[in-house]
Amino acid sequence: MKLIKNDQELEKMLEQMAVLWDAEEGSDERDELELLSFIVEKYEDEHYPIPASNPIEAIKFQMDQNGMTRKDLEPFIGGSGRVSEILNGKRELTLNMIKKLHRELHIPYESLIMS
Secondary structure: OOOOOOOHHHHHHHHHHHHOOOOOOOOOHHHHHHHHHHHHHHHHHHOOOOEEEHHHHHHHHHHHOOOOOOOHHHHHHHHHHHHHHHHOOOOOOHHHHHHHHHHHHHHHHHHHHOO
């Protein structure tokens, strides 16, 4: 086993992972699959980083997934005017809003906090 140096090696590792995918827990094949997944993850993190999400997009995604309206956000953000300001990017989320959105709507903190 070795580190991935290019996309061709990445493809070969992914193919090997597919072969091992149903390996029995505790087997040598399962251990190999886990090691391969770490190596692939390292390569992909370095060569194909996923940009941090935008907090507003995270909230809108959650709304869409759960059939929520702006009114449904009021308990977490405040009145309709405040919700509108947040969703239109005119006001930033407060720490209290972030905590409520995370706790009640299960939006990851990482998605709600801009770096």
